[in-house]
Amino acid sequence: MNSPEPDTSSSRKLFALPSAKERRFLADALRTETVGGMVLLLAAVIALICANAPTLSGWYESVRSFHFGISALGLDLSVEHWASDGILTVFFFVAGIELKRELVAGELRNPATAALPIVAALCxxxxxxxxxxxxxxxxxxxxxxxxxxxxxxxxxxxxxxxVIGTNLPSALRAFLLTLAIVDDLGGILVIAVFYTSGLNWWALAGAVAGLILFRVLHIDLRVRGWYVYVPLGLAIWALMYNSGVHATISGVAMGMLLRVLPDTERGESEETPSVAERVEHLVRPLSAGFAVPLFALFAAGVSLSGPALSAAFRQPEALGVVLGLFAGKIVGVFGGTYLAARFTRAQLSDDLTWPDVAGVAMLAGIGFTVSLLMSELAFTDAGTTEHVKAAILIGSLLSAVVACIMLKVRDSKYRALWEIESRDEDGDSVPDIDQETDPVRRPTEAARRQGR
Structure with missing residues (x-):
């Protein structure tokens, strides 16, 4: 009797179900980011209230512009700049870890698998x-x-x-996360290349030397202990800030230097969390729950008066941002995904349709943290910066509302897929879908959609 042919269709499927290990990492990462997102929304609302309430706006501006630091080290900064150039480095540190993990052990390590999110993100x-x-x-x-x-x-x-209670299936969540990681890489490169001027080569050389020392201690000498790396990291950050390169780049660099694979030379198994995974697990809550919301608290406080809102649709800079987020993102992400599928002759997973992809593409139009940071780097006059920040909020809000409508229509379908992915009828803490390794017993995707 001939053995059944292996099912190779998944290699030609877009948005197929991720592996069990990838789903566990995804669930852990997105759980923290979801809580952080709620705190971020709250911080943005508080910032807007403080900036627009007559009794609070003066106090808010005085706090935001208050300077403190060590002048002799070139670090006498305002509270707003400490939040954007200092505290936000924690966010970019986590982004660096995520990026390296994706390149070494995640979706981006396989060129065939990486093609979709990379093309979608670039577009x-x-x-x-x-x-x-x-x-x-x-x-x-x-x-x-x-x-x-x-x-x-x-x-x-x-x-x-x-907020809207939508349960995206793991495949779409993985795509959204990978898309955002590639997006962050693009933002990092743009900041480093296009928004750097007046380099201090001695400070830059010191920062590079610090990064080399960081690598030697971590990779070659296997030195452990936060008390070594935190002071070294602060020194690298200070040197990077004084070099003229945006200081958050130091966070990315240090994150990408961490080992993302288990140390097999020391007897660690493949299932043992790597140093990067352990550090990320500890630092991600600090990034999502403190660093990013604190940045938003001092960056999102813009005037929402009638003239300020009308300027978002009249001033070319602000109008370009609104249109770029609301229309450009969905056209770019959806168009890139469609082109990737067309030229690779790949097909969507049987569980999903192109409107699902459009909903995620619309969701990608929510640009906040990095967009606000770039607005501060791109424009020098306060009026334009204020109007562009208002445009970011408007474009992100429009994208969020339309994406919610598009995804909410399919929410019952997403909930059914999520229940199938997480079903554990034998109570062994391993989803049943991960135990279906026998091609004869494995249900087809069509059967899974019907819950059979």
């Missing part, structure tokens, strides 16, 4: 940038803000999903 960055340029070229606006609508804020997006 999702290029199209919004192009959309921004159109009104600014026509109306003589400032072109240097082209990068502002490029970013996707995963925490804000997940916070929105938590």
């Amino acid at each position: 999702g960055m290029a199209v919004p940038a192009a959309v921004y340029l159109i009104p600014n070229l026509l109306a003589g606006g400032q072109l240097q803000g082209w990068a502002v609508p490029m970013a996707t804020d995963i925490a804000f997006a997940l916070g929105v999903l938590a």
